[in-house]
Amino acid sequence: MxxxxxxxxxxxxxxxxxxxxxxxxxxxxxxxxxxxxxxxxxxxxxxxxxxxxxxxxxxxxxxxxxxxxxxxxxxxxxxxxxxxxxxxxxxxxxxxxxxxxxxxxxxxxxxxxxxxxxxxxxxxxxxxxxxxxxxxxxxxxxxxxxxxxxxxxxxxxxxxxxxxxxxxxxxxxxxxxxxxxxxxxxxxxxxxxxxxxxxxxxxxxxxxxxxxxxxxxxxxxxxxxxxxxxxxxxxxxxxxxxxxxxxxxxxxxxxxxxxxxxxxxxxLTTENISQSHFIKKFREKYRFIDSISIYSFKKNENKLRNILSETIIPETVYEKYKEEIDTISQKLNSERLTAIERKCLRSNILQYSLEIPYYHWNSYEKAMKKGCVHQYQSINLSPGEKIKVMQCRYDEMGYYRIEFADDVD
The missing domain is CATH 3.40.50.300 (P-loop containing nucleotide triphosphate hydrolases)
Structure with a gap:
């Protein structure tokens, strides 16, 4: 042909x-x-x-x-x-x-x-x-x-x-x-x-x-x-x-x-887009930033945006590379690593991850609590950082969310 x-x-x-x-x-x-x-x-x-x-x-x-x-x-x-x-x-x-x-x-x-x-x-x-x-x-x-x-x-x-x-x-x-x-x-x-x-x-x-x-x-x-x-x-x-x-x-x-x-x-003039959602959100954040006083935030506190995504490793990817991922995770828990070594190992695990909308993960968590999906142990990147393993469809067309009957987006 x-x-x-x-x-x-x-x-x-x-x-x-x-x-x-x-x-x-x-x-x-x-x-x-x-x-x-x-x-x-x-x-x-x-x-x-x-x-x-x-x-x-x-x-x-x-x-x-x-x-x-x-x-x-x-x-x-x-x-x-x-x-x-x-x-x-x-x-x-x-x-x-x-x-x-x-x-x-x-x-x-x-x-x-x-x-x-x-x-x-x-x-x-x-x-x-x-x-x-x-x-x-x-x-x-x-x-x-x-x-x-x-x-x-x-x-x-x-x-x-x-x-x-x-x-x-x-x-x-x-x-x-x-x-x-x-x-x-x-x-x-x-x-x-x-x-x-x-x-x-x-x-x-x-x-x-x-x-x-x-x-x-x-x-x-x-x-x-x-x-x-x-x-x-x-x-x-x-x-x-x-x-x-x-x-x-x-x-x-x-x-x-x-x-x-x-x-x-x-x-796309300022006048034409003055009532757009984009401009309204921009002004809202601008007013918020303008109102911030010195030392009003505590350490690690972030009020500028909501959490919009979650980093996950698809179940099929984890099963395929389980030995490599678990080995790297164990190395990351070692106290003898330099900052550069830790950064490299962390990047090696993240290559198996992707970002999904947070409401996808939220819906999945609800399903886990009801026993509808398998709950995997999270992968440790550092004492305060973990990556979740998620049951989902992942193939040549990428990630697909599992739909649940009572999903509320």
Whole structure:
């Protein structure tokens, strides 16, 4: 199977040529119905092409025919998995020979679900496709390996100085939107806010070395209402999101650096965001800090923030590396260690750990008290510091929380 067909299952979008010299050519995707007429169009194109040749081997070896065939069967799947897909019958197939694709999700759970569905679909249709996932809920050891892999995959040039021609799909979260020097050919992302969006754009045609004659960045602007901050739930500032959505509403085509700056200056002004959750929390903390008097805190007292996360070692990871982890823990209890030796040993254990939201651990503790899950002995790092071992699912897609019937987030 031609490796450039690997990406077909992701790329059923309305495409049109535009003349641009910039690195980003953007289309904003909004909800549309994919109706049976469009499926019939694809099937008719498949039949027309098949009738053009009497040689059946020639037909089935044609990349064009196979693209049409795959697309015919995947219209509904794409709508369910990616959402808000904008498609027309404007000769789509000739634009589906993509190389490197990154799909950005705002939530880890969304990224994991997307990967599961894509891999299941590919396996069901016997399609060989390379799909990877990268987010913050991998143990440090695995995160380092994934970071190395995405950097290697996302290089602009090969060893001969030519444009690198690897093909594949990475599904990622905001963990890779900054600091990493990676370069993808096409980008699909949920909107979070303008600053985050422009950071993500910077991972597509990063060096400006690729020929951009059609859209290479696609933005999904419709999110679940539960994603927006309301009380103690949600994580997206609705005011800033809506301003960002308004800013990009009419973008259709090339987006220059000067235009990006203009949008930020016009929409994300102090006045516009004055009533946002972000500004309200900022002012609240500022007033608190301003009110602090000298020596008002006791040693180790921290009132500036609540505990937001918990460091844990997944059960399966602990069982796999139990001998090594226990040996290091025993060494850490020795009084003969220098500060540098203790720091190195501590880092060696932490490579098997990850950070989870504190309410995940809180829910797990309640389940332990009820005898619903196994209670492991904590790993000692120092006399006053321990890492908990937690029963959870952990695999190639990272950490999954165990859901309990009486969970209260």
């Amino acid at each position: 031609h490796n450039k067909i690997h990406l077909v299952i992701f790329l059923l979008f309305r495409i049109k040529n535009v003349d641009t010299e910039t690195g980003w050519n953007v289309q904003i995707l909004r909800s549309v119905w994919i109706i049976s007429a469009e499926i019939r169009y694809l099937l008719s194109e498949q039949k027309k092409f098949q009738n053009k040749s009497k040689n059946i081997d020639e037909v089935y070896q044609s990349v064009f025919f196979r693209c049409i065939m795959f697309l015919s069967y995947r219209v509904t799947f794409l709508c369910n998995v990616l959402g808000q897909i904008h498609y027309t019958s404007e000769s789509p197939v000739r634009y589906f020979f993509y190389e490197k694709v990154v799909k950005w999700c705002n939530k880890i759970a969304t990224a994991q679900k997307l990967m599961e569905e894509v891999k299941a679909e590919a396996a069901g249709k016997n399609i060989s496709v390379t799909v990877n996932i990268f987010h913050s809920r991998f143990i440090k050891k695995d995160r380092a390996k994934l970071e190395e892999e995405i950097i290697k995959f996302g290089k602009t040039y090969d060893k001969n100085g030519n444009l690198d021609k690897q093909s594949g799909i990475w599904i990622a979260t905001s963990i890779v939107e900054a600091s990493l020097d990676i370069d993808f050919d096409y980008l699909f992302t949920e909107l979070l806010d303008l600053n985050s969006l422009f950071q993500r754009f910077g991972r597509c045609n990063r060096k400006g070395a690729k020929n951009v004659t059609m859209y290479n960045c696609y933005v999904y602007t419709q999110l679940d209402e539960g994603d927006f901050i309301l009380g103690n739930k949600g994580f997206i500032d609705k005011t800033i999101f809506e301003l960002s959505n308004k800013a990009i509403h009419d973008i259709n085509g090339k987006l220059s650096e000067s235009k990006k700056q203009e949008l930020i200056n016009r929409y």
